Amino acid sequence: MRIFVAGASGVLGSHLVPLLVAAGHSVAGMTRTPSKADSLRAVGAEPVVCDVFDADALTEAVVSFRPDTVLHELTDLPDDRQLLPQAAEANSRIRREGTRNLLDAARAASAGRFLAQSVAWTLPGDGGAAVADLESAVLAAGGVVLRYGQFYGDGTFYPHTPPAPPRVHVADAARRTVAALHAPSGVITIVDETDPT
Structure with missing residues (x-):
């Protein structure tokens, strides 16, 4: 399968891309x-340096690759979780405008499948509204919403001690x-099996 991964160098993407290549x-x-292109190439992926908010360049990149599947694993989060409140607006923009641009690019490329990262907990205010907008757009397009618990493990906000549920180890999430690549359209919740549901 040909898979276009948006957010390939992020916390989840850096675990996910090598697994996809190995499969x-x-x-x-x-x-x-741009500095992350070499690390993507080193694990066997074709690096694409592009900003999801540049709709024309994004569409050109996706169409050029001719993917069967587009995986949306983009977020806009700070390295320090204490700064999360200040990042909320940027992350909401990714969920709205970024998702819309990726869906448009996937349609232009005739990609048959679209999977997108969401969250398994309720966010307050506009953050929650942005999550709902993302999920609605993905499901309306026949895609799959992946509701992840809070990541823990190497490279996450919780490298040593897991957070409260819902949570999932980032390697297990990958x-x-x-x-989930072949799952039918719908919502999949990806949390630790020991988490209460």
Whole structure:
């Protein structure tokens, strides 16, 4: 399968892309940071340096790769979780405008499948509204919404001690994302099996 991964150099993407390559998929890994292209190439992905908010360049990149599947794993989060409140507006923009641009690019490329990262907990205010907008757009397009618990493990806000539920180890989240590639349109919740549901 040809898979275009938006957010390939992020916390989840850096675990996910090597798994996809190891499973025999041809992967284009999108990052907005040019310095991360070499690390994507090193794990066997074709690096694509592009900003999701540049709709024309994004569409050109996705169409050029001719993916069967587009995986939306983009977020706009700070390295320090204490700064999350200040990042809320940027992350909401990713969920709205970024999702819309990726869906449009996937349609232009005739990609048959679209999966997108969401969250397994309720966000207050506009953050929650942006999550609802993302999920509505993805489901209306026949895609799959992946509701992840809070990530923990290397590279996350919780490298040593897991947060309160809902949560999921980032490596497990990546494995379960690969397993969801062929899921029918709908919502999949990806949390630790020990979490209360």
